[in-house]
Amino acid sequence: MTRFVPPRHHDIADDLRLQITTGRMKPGERLPSEADLADRYKVSTVTLRSALAVLQGEGLVEKIHGKGNFVRRPPRKIVYVGGWGTLDPWTAAEAVLRVTVRTTMVQADSRLTTLLKVPTGSPLAEFLCISHERESPHGLARIYIPHDLVPAGVLNDELSWQETALRLAVLGSPPATVRETVCARPPTPDEASALRTGSSKTVLAITRVATDTAGRVIEAAPLTFPRDRVDAVFTTHHVTDERQTQG
Structure with missing residues (x-):
């Protein structure tokens, strides 16, 4: 043998x-x-x-x-808090994380047309955000906002992530609805490169879509995290009918 x-x-x-x-x-x-x-x-x-x-x-x-x-340093998890986060993909915005932001204008392709419910070719602002702790990437986000909803100065100035998030937060009242779709999947080649994770590793992918009271999509944000670097927390608030609590 x-x-x-x-x-x-x-x-x-x-x-x-x-x-x-x-x-x-x-x-x-x-x-x-x-x-x-x-x-x-x-x-x-x-x-x-x-x-x-x-x-x-x-x-x-x-x-x-x-x-x-x-x-590799032992992974330190961050917490993604489900729901409206003033357009901050890391709603618990921890001081240890360094976030880089690259802003550009794009035209809606077929995928973005579906996400934002806009005609193909519509102008959108794209915010590409990558968070790091030291040299280790923690998360990747691509935030898309209709061009006419972007506050003045955000696209033209060189801003830090904190300044960008602050200006984006002045969009007005919180949205009427926030829908988040969560799945675990292999990373795309671009995600594997940006997050420095092997193509065989699983990532946590969250797609967040926020709409206003008229049903217009005001933000679509595909978020990607290495599975060993994030915990996601979602909370449901039950509305009580005041008429049932009186008397």
Whole structure:
């Protein structure tokens, strides 16, 4: 009977995993270069990268473009609070998070036409928001607002996330309804790149659509979070008929 010999990259992954889990390699520590590791284990860089891919898939190692491979810090979860969050995709806006915002004008394609219930080609403001804690991405949001509802100055100025959220919050009264659709799914290639998560990892995807009393969509926001970095909380408020409570 032929004895099965595990591929060499599994042995390398096992050794590096042991160093990480026993604390010999600390969270945030940069691993030796891929060339140095390949030389240490007497393998090709292709085999070495296969070993690192195993650890990246397990969430133990993350590769930062242009910097190298690092021992991933234990994930710190944030809380997404369901409902109207003054257009803030991280409604618990924690001070430890650094949020970058890129604003641009786009035209509604078929997907956005369905979300916002506007004609194809309608002008929309897009706010691309990515949150980080140190080097680790925590969430990705694309917020879409009809152009005529965007406060003056938001599209033209270089603003911080806090300033942008504050200006967007002056849209008026809270919406009449907020509908949120939640699912777990594999990330798209763009999401996997932005969130630095493997394509085999599951993300939590929330699509939030807010409408006013006339039924007009005033905001549509597809939000994406790595599954190990967020808890989502949704609360239902029951309305009591005052006539039943009197007498």
